[in-house]
Amino acid sequence: MFGISQIKFKNFSLSFIICLLGVLVPILFMVIFPITNIGKSSELAWIDLLFTIRGKSPPPKNIVIVAIDEPSFQKIGTQWPWPRKYHARLINNLKKAGARVIAFDIMFAEPSKFPNDDEIFAKALKNAQNVVLGQSISQVQREDYVQVLMVNPVEKLANSCAGIGLLNFMPDDDGIIRHVRKEMNGYPTFAYIIAKLWLKNSQKKQNNLEYHNSYLINYSGPSGTVRTVSYYQVLEMDKYIPKNFFKDKIVIIGLCSEAAVEITRGAVDSFPTPFFRFSKKAMFGVEIHANAVATLLSSRRLKEMDKRWLYLIVGILTIFPILYRKKPLKLSLIIGGLISVMTLISIWMFIYQGLVLKMTTPILTLILSGTWWGLYGFTDTVREKMHLKKAFDKYVSPEVVQEVLKNPSLLNLGGEKRELTVLFSDIRGFTTLSERIPPEKLVYLLNNFFTEMTKHIFSNNGLLDKFIGDAIMVIYGAPIPREDHPYCACKTALEMLHATNQISKSWESQGLPPIEIGVGINTGVMIIGNMGSFERFDYTVIGDEVNLASRLEGLNKIYGTKIIVGENTCKKVKNNFNFRELDMVKVKGKNKPVKIYELIGEDGLDLKKQEGISLFLTALNHYRKGDWIKARELFQKVLTLIPNDGPSLLFIKRCEILIKNPPEIWDGVWTMETK
Numbered sequence: 001m002f003g004i005s006q007i008k009f010k011n012f013s014l015s016f017i018i019c020l021l022g023v024l025v026p027i028l029f030m031v032i033f034p035i036t037n038i039g040k041s042s043e044l045a046w047i048d049l050l051f052t053i054r055g056k057s058p059p060p061k062n063i064v065i066v067a068i069d070e071p072s073f074q075k076i077g078t079q080w081p082w083p084r085k086y087h088a089r090l091i092n093n094l095k096k097a098g099a100r101v102i103a104f105d106i107m108f109a110e111p112s113k114f115p116n117d118d119e120i121f122a123k124a125l126k127n128a129q130n131v132v133l134g135q136s137i138s139q140v141q142r143e144d145y146v147q148v149l150m151v152n153p154v155e156k157l158a159n160s161c162a163g164i165g166l167l168n169f170m171p172d173d174d175g176i177i178r179h180v181r182k183e184m185n186g187y188p189t190f191a192y193i194i195a196k197l198w199l200k201n202s203q204k205k206q207n208n209l210e211y212h213n214s215y216l217i218n219y220s221g222p223s224g225t226v227r228t229v230s231y232y233q234v235l236e237m238d239k240y241i242p243k244n245f246f247k248d249k250i251v252i253i254g255l256c257s258e259a260a261v262e263i264t265r266g267a268v269d270s271f272p273t274p275f276f277r278f279s280k281k282a283m284f285g286v287e288i289h290a291n292a293v294a295t296l297l298s299s300r301r302l303k304e305m306d307k308r309w310l311y312l313i314v315g316i317l318t319i320f321p322i323l324y325r326k327k328p329l330k331l332s333l334i335i336g337g338l339i340s341v342m343t344l345i346s347i348w349m350f351i352y353q354g355l356v357l358k359m360t361t362p363i364l365t366l367i368l369s370g371t372w373w374g375l376y377g378f379t380d381t382v383r384e385k386m387h388l389k390k391a392f393d394k395y396v397s398p399e400v401v402q403e404v405l406k407n408p409s410l411l412n413l414g415g416e417k418r419e420l421t422v423l424f425s426d427i428r429g430f431t432t433l434s435e436r437i438p439p440e441k442l443v444y445l446l447n448n449f450f451t452e453m454t455k456h457i458f459s460n461n462g463l464l465d466k467f468i469g470d471a472i473m474v475i476y477g478a479p480i481p482r483e484d485h486p487y488c489a490c491k492t493a494l495e496m497l498h499a500t501n502q503i504s505k506s507w508e509s510q511g512l513p514p515i516e517i518g519v520g521i522n523t524g525v526m527i528i529g530n531m532g533s534f535e536r537f538d539y540t541v542i543g544d545e546v547n548l549a550s551r552l553e554g555l556n557k558i559y560g561t562k563i564i565v566g567e568n569t570c571k572k573v574k575n576n577f578n579f580r581e582l583d584m585v586k587v588k589g590k591n592k593p594v595k596i597y598e599l600i601g602e603d604g605l606d607l608k609k610q611e612g613i614s615l616f617l618t619a620l621n622h623y624r625k626g627d628w629i630k631a632r633e634l635f636q637k638v639l640t641l642i643p644n645d646g647p648s649l650l651f652i653k654r655c656e657i658l659i660k661n662p663p664e665i666w667d668g669v670w671t672m673e674t675k
Helices: 012-035 037-054 070-076 084-096 117-128 190-202 231-235 285-297 307-317 328-353 360-392 398-406 430-436 439-459 485-509 544-559 567-573 607-625 628-641 646-660
Strands: 063-068 101-104 131-141 146-151 163-166 179-181 214-216 228-230 250-255 414-428 462-468 471-476 516-532 537-542 563-566 578-586 594-601
Touching: 012 037, 012 360, 037 328, 037 360, 063 070, 063 231, 063 285, 070 228, 070 231, 084 101, 084 117, 084 231, 084 250, 101 190, 117 131, 131 190, 163 190, 179 190, 179 285, 190 250, 190 285, 214 285, 228 231, 250 285, 328 360, 414 430, 414 485, 414 544, 439 462, 439 471, 439 485, 462 485, 462 537, 471 485, 485 516, 485 563, 485 567, 485 594, 516 544, 516 567, 544 563, 544 578, 544 594, 544 646, 563 567, 567 594, 578 607, 578 646, 607 628, 607 646, 628 646
Parallel strands: 063 228, 063 250, 101 131, 101 250, 131 163, 516 563
Antiparallel strands: 131 146, 179 214, 414 471, 414 516, 462 471, 516 537, 563 594, 578 594
């Protein structure tokens, strides 16, 4: 006997190299992938995913946005830029309301076109002593150098405000704004100046603000999350704003209009943030500044975990796929489970601990490792199966080989009990046919016939057990278990009968004798397995139910039928096919009587045939009661409805015999003396 334990790799060095690469490739991937453009983009995308999953968090309590929005344009009724006296009035109202810091996310790079406008605005700035204005920096590519342009507020305003900061953002490589910086090109940023001024005016320590230059902005949510009021409402504060609403707050004024408003810095002031990737909705610049200020002032800023520890953990986890490389389902579950756990840990750490674990590289490393070892295990298994197939496909059918490849334990001799269905088919008058046709022609015709029959057997999930001369034995429900094996057998029998009729017509057109078949089908518990010697064996079935199926096939000659099935088969598919109860018989080799049925067809019967079958059953009932004269009369009437009906002709002869020689004891069972 052959066994899997005897199948070994011949090329050990190749296997060792593959295993070594299976360890080194994931490690190299972890090192190289994060520094590639795709790696950087994927890790940034993971940050966006974390923000999106977290969604909204409580907005900063000490920051309010004053929005230059559509309602404000409608109320004020003036085109942009508005007279700066409105801004002066806004500052005065906010200062009076107790705002601690006031900041304009607006450029005042040119003098106002309205008389005394800058003077009024400058006076308000000077009196407030807590207003931050913005400046911007841009780069222009000249012929052989890059020119840096600094755009500042007009001098009068710059000298009157409490501080000036860069309004520019520094997006990541993919164009999304995720980080706030304290300074760029040596100039302090807008958010940093606001944070410093608020700490100064609040008389709070600011040492935690001086550690790093760049911080990951902890956005409290998508656009619209930070508390916002309209510009026009602040101009009429007593009418719209609750008392103490602005007390000790940072107030940032900026554009929040969907309309394209021409200002010095361009059109609509909106930019992509982490929420943009999945929602495709940008955030207004003033909202980004508000979130940046909140981040700088926070005592618990977002932190990124040291990659070295993360990669060490992942490196250890990549060992698991090695252990399950030949079990694809378990391997997939383990990889999927590890990825799920890592993802959940990353989400939990981000939401509750403010720790950013970029899991893209670790997850892809696990997938790579799992794929590598899965493919290695697959090729290893395929190699083993090729050995098995080569060893066994000369001795057993392809179906059995496939079952063996799935379950090598089938290679052991022995078997198991299973409920199955067996079909036997035999050509009628084959001996006469063989006498009239030359051997070469007979073999050719017989092979064509078997080829056609095999098509219908395979199409109905049958296992072609063997050819026995001109007979065929088929098993249904094995090697792969099926609940519908009785149906498949009956379906095959009808298709075989139809195909035989077509073949017979073709033979007759060639001057050959017609051909007919008889089919026997039975369902029951049988023993199935590898039967034979240690050197040669077959995957087949044995048992009384198998023998009965063979006997049923032979009964067709006696009853003049085409297909006879056992009672068990009929019970299981009686709603799918048309049957006629034929008799209660004791077949050769069995003492227990069995009911037998004729399989007539799958489609509905015409009224005449239905009437004939119904009359046949009435006649059969009289026959079993011993009323053979009445039974003979009814069987003769059946022939008027179903001419040349084989079973009726048989029972008429039987009735005549029983009338002349009535038995002493009659139980309605007929004993067959031949197979």
